[in-house]
Amino acid sequence: MRSKIISILLVMLCTYTILYADSNDTNVNVVLEIEGEYKFEPFPEPSEGFDGFLSNGVLRVIKESSHGMSKYTALNDAMQKAREAVWKVIVHSYISDGVTVRDAILNAPPYMDYTPKESEKKKFEAMSEKERSEFILKNGKEKKYDFEKFINIVKECGSYTNSGRFYDSVEKTGYACIEVSLKDFFHAVDNDKINIFKDIKYGAMYKPVDQTTKSRYDGIIIDASDTSYVPSLFVKVLAPTEETVYAGIAGRKNIFFAADMDKAKEILAKKNVKRAYRTSAQGASGDVGVKVGLPAADNVFSAVAKNSNIPFVIIYKNTTDKNTEPAGE
Structure with a gap:
């Protein structure tokens, strides 16, 4: 049975x-x-x-x-x-021009580490953060960040x-x-032993020639699908002069990527964006920069000045080509 x-x-x-x-x-x-x-x-x-x-x-x-x-x-x-x-x-x-997450981790400088003995644990826990750091620096052993971990x-x-x-x-x-x-x-990738974003370069900041008007926008969409732009963790929007209009780390700020306009609108709708500024990219710069025209640079600058964490979507070229996938090789 x-x-x-x-x-x-x-x-x-x-x-x-x-x-x-x-x-x-x-x-x-x-x-x-x-x-x-x-x-x-x-x-x-x-x-x-x-x-x-x-x-x-x-x-x-x-x-x-x-x-x-x-x-x-x-x-x-x-x-x-x-x-x-x-x-x-x-x-x-x-994460920056020519540097991948793997590169940053493998090339990260060594750090000092110390594992307290059982008899030292109470004393170690009672130390202030500054005292603990100084103690580890003096008594610890040099270690490399473990990529396997x-x-x-x-x-x-x-x-x-x-x-x-x-x-x-x-x-x-x-x-x-x-x-x-x-x-x-x-x-x-960002803790007391390693920070892969520590050495990223924001570049010279954009300065509008004329005073910009107060922005009416609460969201931004940049269509870079006709350029070679590759989505990256560190994002820079550049003016024609190569000055940085906007920069931030995706995942830390409201920076998103989408394969098409419908998906971009859907993302902003979830962020309660009512009026989004839309523009097309004029090209790409290195592995992290997307270029916009001069009027667009002023509008993006003004919108970011109003809200430094404004919801931001970049539409990338949706292809399986190895040079334009949303990841480096």
Whole structure:
């Protein structure tokens, strides 16, 4: 009797999986056996690229393996594809001209570290921040920031072990879902041991020739889809003179990226923007700068003067070309 029940359960699980796959190409239900019970743990919705990372506060990628593979090979194939997609955003992204996140981490200066002994812990905790820093500087050991620890911020989706992977035994296809939160990313790259944004250069600030009028805008859209601009963590809007009209770190400020105008409008609507200033970029400068014309520079300058954290969307060229993807190579 028990074997019949198990057989019926397996048939139901396989049938459900096939029906689900037919109705939804981007999502997968993972069947998990937890404490003797079968549970359905659906993959959450994907949140890909800079767009999703900044708009949703999480980078989440779901990838599918080639068909006809064994379980181990299929899951490994899907996981590698998912990791590559995540690395493009959190590892190979530009933060300044020619410098990626990976470059900044690997080339970061060493820091002093000290692990107090059990007998020292109370004394160590009682120190002020200044005293603790001085003590570590005097008694600590020099260390390099661990790149492996940085990439460990990437986790499998779901709340259970292995709930970020699924193997379809009928199609012999593997699926993998991995994610990293924006909060974890910034905690990993800007802390008491490392700050990859420390040496970014804002450049000479733009000074309008004539006094600008008070801005009527509460949002900005720059369409750079006809330029070679590549979305980056550090964003600069430049005047024709190469002076910086606006600069900020995406994820720290209200800076977003979109693949088209509809998506840009959707992002600003979520930020309660009522009147957005729209302009087209005149070109790109290096890996982080987008150029605008002189009238646009005045309007952007005026809007930012009114609100330094004004919601800001840049539309980039949506292509798979390696030189224009929203991540460096």
